[in-house]
Amino acid sequence: MRHASVPPSVTNHAAISSQPPLLRLIGLLLIHGCLGNQLMSSSSMAAEPWTQWRGPQRNGIASGPSPPLTWSANKNVRWKTALPGSGISSPITWKDRIFVTAAEREHPDQLHLICLSRKDGSILWQRRFWGTAPTRFHATKSSMASPTPVTDGQFIYAYYGTGDVFCLDLDGRLQWQRSLATEYGRFENRFSATSSPLLLANLLILQCDHYGPSYAIALDKQTGRTRWKTPRPATWLSWSSPRLVPSGDTQELILCSSLKIDALNPMTGKLLWTIDGMRRECIPTPVFGHGLIYAVSGPKGPTLAIRPGGRGNVTGSHVQWENQRGAPYVPSAILVGDYYYLIDDQGISTCLDAHTGKRSWQKRLTGAYTASPIATDQFIYFTNEDGLTIVLAAHQDRYVEKARNRIDESVYASSVIDAGQLFIRSSRHLWCIAH
Amino acid sequence: MAIRYSIVATCLLCLALPARGADTIRQAFQVIGQAGSEGRGSAAASQAVEQLLQHGIEILPRLFEHMDTDNLVSANWCRYVYQQIITRELAKPTPQIPATFLRTYILDSKHRGRTRRLAWDLLDHVEPQFRQQRLPQLLDDREFREEAVQRVLEQADEARQDGREADAVKQYQIAFQHARQSSQITRAADRLAGLKVDVNIIEQMGFLNRWYLLGPFDAPEFSGFTRQFPPETKVDLAATYPGQDATIGWKTHQTPDRLGQTNLVQAIAPTREAVGYAYAEVHSPVDQEVQLRCGGDDNMTVWVNDRQVFARNQWLNGTRLDRFSAPCSLQAGTNRILIKICQGPQHKNPAVPNNWSFQIRFCDATGLNVGLKILKPTAAEIAAEKQRK
Numbered sequence: 001m002r003h004a005s006v007p008p009s010v011t012n013h014a015a016i017s018s019q020p021p022l023l024r025l026i027g028l029l030l031i032h033g034c035l036g037n038q039l040m041s042s043s044s045m046a047a048e049p050w051t052q053w054r055g056p057q058r059n060g061i062a063s064g065p066s067p068p069l070t071w072s073a074n075k076n077v078r079w080k081t082a083l084p085g086s087g088i089s090s091p092i093t094w095k096d097r098i099f100v101t102a103a104e105r106e107h108p109d110q111l112h113l114i115c116l117s118r119k120d121g122s123i124l125w126q127r128r129f130w131g132t133a134p135t136r137f138h139a140t141k142s143s144m145a146s147p148t149p150v151t152d153g154q155f156i157y158a159y160y161g162t163g164d165v166f167c168l169d170l171d172g173r174l175q176w177q178r179s180l181a182t183e184y185g186r187f188e189n190r191f192s193a194t195s196s197p198l199l200l201a202n203l204l205i206l207q208c209d210h211y212g213p214s215y216a217i218a219l220d221k222q223t224g225r226t227r228w229k230t231p232r233p234a235t236w237l238s239w240s241s242p243r244l245v246p247s248g249d250t251q252e253l254i255l256c257s258s259l260k261i262d263a264l265n266p267m268t269g270k271l272l273w274t275i276d277g278m279r280r281e282c283i284p285t286p287v288f289g290h291g292l293i294y295a296v297s298g299p300k301g302p303t304l305a306i307r308p309g310g311r312g313n314v315t316g317s318h319v320q321w322e323n324q325r326g327a328p329y330v331p332s333a334i335l336v337g338d339y340y341y342l343i344d345d346q347g348i349s350t351c352l353d354a355h356t357g358k359r360s361w362q363k364r365l366t367g368a369y370t371a372s373p374i375a376t377d378q379f380i381y382f383t384n385e386d387g388l389t390i391v392l393a394a395h396q397d398r399y400v401e402k403a404r405n406r407i408d409e410s411v412y413a414s415s416v417i418d419a420g421q422l423f424i425r426s427s428r429h430l431w432c433i434a435h
Numbered sequence: 436m437a438i439r440y441s442i443v444a445t446c447l448l449c450l451a452l453p454a455r456g457a458d459t460i461r462q463a464f465q466v467i468g469q470a471g472s473e474g475r476g477s478a479a480a481s482q483a484v485e486q487l488l489q490h491g492i493e494i495l496p497r498l499f500e501h502m503d504t505d506n507l508v509s510a511n512w513c514r515y516v517y518q519q520i521i522t523r524e525l526a527k528p529t530p531q532i533p534a535t536f537l538r539t540y541i542l543d544s545k546h547r548g549r550t551r552r553l554a555w556d557l558l559d560h561v562e563p564q565f566r567q568q569r570l571p572q573l574l575d576d577r578e579f580r581e582e583a584v585q586r587v588l589e590q591a592d593e594a595r596q597d598g599r600e601a602d603a604v605k606q607y608q609i610a611f612q613h614a615r616q617s618s619q620i621t622r623a624a625d626r627l628a629g630l631k632v633d634v635n636i637i638e639q640m641g642f643l644n645r646w647y648l649l650g651p652f653d654a655p656e657f658s659g660f661t662r663q664f665p666p667e668t669k670v671d672l673a674a675t676y677p678g679q680d681a682t683i684g685w686k687t688h689q690t691p692d693r694l695g696q697t698n699l700v701q702a703i704a705p706t707r708e709a710v711g712y713a714y715a716e717v718h719s720p721v722d723q724e725v726q727l728r729c730g731g732d733d734n735m736t737v738w739v740n741d742r743q744v745f746a747r748n749q750w751l752n753g754t755r756l757d758r759f760s761a762p763c764s765l766q767a768g769t770n771r772i773l774i775k776i777c778q779g780p781q782h783k784n785p786a787v788p789n790n791w792s793f794q795i796r797f798c799d800a801t802g803l804n805v806g807l808k809i810l811k812p813t814a815a816e817i818a819a820e821k822q823r824k
Contacts, residue, residue, distance in 0.1 A: 107552070109549065127515065127518065128514065128518055129511045129514060129515075130507055130510060130511055130514065130549055132507050136755075164507075166511075173481070174481065174484070174511075174512065174515045175477065175481065176474040176477035177474070177477070177508055177511055177512075178472075178473070178474055178508075179472070179507050179508055182472065182507065182508075183472045183473070190753070190755075211749060219474075220474075223474050223477065223478075224473065224474025224477060225473050225474050226473060
């Protein structure tokens with residue numbers, strides 16, 4: 001099996017650290033520019049593929065052009081394709097292909113990985129596997145296919161709530177697989193594991209928090225072997241996904257979980273710092289910008305803006321600001337420019353000043369929300385469980401609604417934008433919205 | 436596309452493998468069988484897969500043989516081959532799907548459920564009527580029981596809607612007897628109740644629903660799980676103890692919950708940072724190995740005949756049906772069951788209810804009761820205490 005070097009969309013501080021000083025500085029500036037809340041206008045940048053949960057920079061924001069402002073079940077739909085089984089994982093894109101996971105509701109040990117053509121939505125290949133240990137899951141809002149897969153452009157890494165990880169090449173050839181549930185114990189989870197894997201250099205990193213012995217683990221992405229595994233004995237069930245943030249000339253692996261946030265050294269798994277103050281169940285994935293980690297914990301928990309770079313318990317020293325209102329339980333929040341947007345499960349949207357945490361506006365949108373918002377440099381997209389997407393203008397200190405678009409199918413998965421195409425995963429179909 | 440199949444296809448499969456090819460195939464399966472933890476054997480398995488993909492539908496029985504293993508990693512490598520071979524075969528104008536082999540395989544309960552299910556999915560391509568015909572007969576099958584019961588429930592519903600009440604009752608009773616899933620059991624029970632036929636869910640599922648209860652003992656913060664109180668040394672139903680706020684003693688309780696969940700907030704007290712105990716004596720008709728299935732909020736410890744058979748130190752974990760299971764030995768005659776249930780501090784959010792409850796049953800591997808009878812407390816004791824109150 002051959003593996004390419006790390007593509008541009010996968011940040012790699014470890015690699016940069018070994019470069020000469022000037023190159024290293026340039027590299028870090030590039031990374032921090034990308035991670036630093038899209039300081040460049042994303043519409044002026046080339047579109048990056050949506051290779052993982054929450055997109056190329058793991059923040060819900062697409063580079064490149066926006067999709068059509070308006071659509072419906074019959075308007076601006078390039079194609080829609082029925083998907084097998086169920087799942088709330090997001091699709092991911094790479095060039096002319098889309099990859100999506102699914103699992104069967106009646107027989108949750110039946111796992112699917114599907115590759116579709118971006119051009120016409122046809123299924124190019126579909127693989128089925130058995131999952132080791134299905135857990136309980138929500139009747140509509142989750143399945144064993146809740147984690148979003150990740151790709152480095154050569155291989156796809158699919159992780160399921162059954163505790164299984166599969167690596168396939170882009171043509172669907174199986175490379176390796178791990179049954180973490182067999183090796184380290186079954187997950188105990190009442191809504192299925194949802195945490196999505198991330199790639200760093202040669203590592204595939206997973207956050208496995210559950211009722212039983214929780215852990216974070218890094219697998220060698222070429223062989224599947226364990227590079228490090230960090231037990232998290234004080235951690236309870238959570239569904240948040242890990243993310244990387246820059247800190248000096250290194251990176252920190254941020255794990256939001258029940259009651260606390262941990263930062264690990266992503267290359268070794270060693271604990272760097274901890275912050276208390278999260279609620280007992282954490283689902284949203286944190287974002288990063290303006291040098292701050294924005295973490296939110298529900299239900300009805302706080303939003304914290306945290307400075308990375310601490311050591312030990314930094315609850316008293318590294319929380320830049322805290323806001324107790326408007327926190328979602330399920331949807332992740334999004335940081336667009338100077339504003340931090342939250343949508344709670346009941347449809348209350350809140351916009352905070354990213355620098356101070358002060359509320360800019362709050363408004364009840366229509367319906368209930370499970371999917372996380374996504375954005376381009378121009379617009380922010382909030383899709384509710386009834387399939388209604390409300391499009392807001394970005395970079396505004398007030399609520400500016402631009403469109404309401406409905407597809408009349410339930411939506412629980414977070415949508416994806418790549419090169420002006422919007423991909424919505426409904427309960428039955430994958431939709432491609434495009435001019 | 437008309438898909439034809441041959442009854443003799445299975446026999447032909449055996450003849451279709453020349454000796455040298457058979458060696459290669461055997462070696463390939465050996466390699467795949469060694470794939471396992473830590474991604475071990477993946478590269479070799481990947482090569483073996485390529486060799487197997489040189490073959491066609493003739494290796495189907497071998498694939499089923501090697502998918503039928505506890506090594507799920509190896510099974511998935513084989514399934515990967517299976518899927519591609521089947522996809523190729525079904526794309527042919529006249530696919531040769533070995534229906535006889537599949538029918539036999541499906542009905543042989545020695546095979547693992549997941550491979551039998553896979554075989555049935557394939558057979559559906561060529562003999563969809565087989566499922567229709569055979570499924571209702573699999574009411575005791577460990578893999579297909581649930582679907583078979585579902586079919587019976589649907590037939591019963593049809594009979595009820597058509598006004599054939601006697602038929603409906605018969606079908607619901609069959610469903611009730613064979614169902615092991617709580618939703619199917621309660622559905623059948625509800626339908627029967629609507630037809631004025633009583634059945635006992637508690638007995639059917641083997642719940643224990645009559646108890647002597649004691650508590651609350653004071654257990655600040657999260658100290659309850661590790662702290663020992665007198666019942667763990669000796670159960671003395673006549674004794675009294677200093678409790679959290681007052682002197683406490685054992686009292687009887689029968690839960691009204693149809694699935695045997697005992698609510699200690701109601702039965703003992705709405706409290707926090709406390710420990711409660713439940714005790715019962717049950718009669719087993721024989722020495723037997725059974726499954727203890729339980730759930731508790733907060734954490735829970737279970738002793739059977741003074742031997743600890745289950746303990747779970749976890750707070751805020753919720754009482755859910757059959758959440759935990761543990762193997763357990765019961766002796767013929769009387770068995771003493773002691774349960775400890777902790778109650779933690781109030782959640783920071785006062786809106787989060789402080790549940791304090793448990794649910795426990797003893798059953799066989801399928802979930803059926805194992806013939807236990809509650810000896811103590813007796814129904815008369817429960818009635819007497821109710822009257823005293």
